[in-house]
Amino acid sequence: MAHDQVQYGAIRSAEDLGKLVRAHRKQRKLTLETISGLGNLSTRFLSEFERGKETAELGKVLKALRTLGLEVVIQPRRVAVPKPSSSHEGEGHA
Amino acid sequence: MAHDQVQYGAIRSAEDLGKLVRAHRKQRKLTLETISGLGNLSTRFLSEFERGKETAELGKVLKALRTLGLEVVIQPRRVAVPKPSSSHEGEGHA
């Protein structure tokens, strides 16, 4: 699989966030080093963050998101919408 | 002023996030201790987080948000929309 479509949307965990970020970055063909330079963040941090590090620091996470052109929106949780239809989601664990 | 309306929406900084969270919690008349119990988070952490601690850990931040019934949405940054009109925004620092 080369490039699935990035699934922007609600985040439940650090892992979710990391995966989304990595997908977004890859899609734009940017390297960790590039982001590192643009955002003044270490590649080490970025690497761990994208792999779902729970203990990544908030400030750096926000900076990484901004650097990548991503926006964080907070809103009252919506009542889980059913789901249109797709075959291979990737929900995984309950 | 007792309770302004909580401004859900885009987050730019840890401070923004903390303020939003605190406003949301207050609006629901919940105490730090209550959230602490529900989310298994220390009141110390919650207090610092709501006051904008940049170094708060991502995992705990997400947990706090969930516990408060808030949802995090990530999306490509929208091109800054003009602004309808209001008097006292609170932009502040450049």
Place this chain on the structure above:
DNA sequence: TGATATTTATCCCGTACGGTAAATATTTGT
């Protein structure tokens, strides 16, 4: 004012994170 909520201080263990270089993994060209 009394009750309730939030902040601060103290003690302390565990680890985030920045360089840097080496080890791996992934991508690309032919």
Place this chain on the structure above:
DNA sequence: ACAAATATTTACCGTACGGGATAAATATCA
């Protein structure tokens, strides 16, 4: 497919701080 080029991960080390428990100090509310 294979090798070369490029990207990502991992190991080391040391400094610095996160955050848990708990109690005392403040602040806020009714």
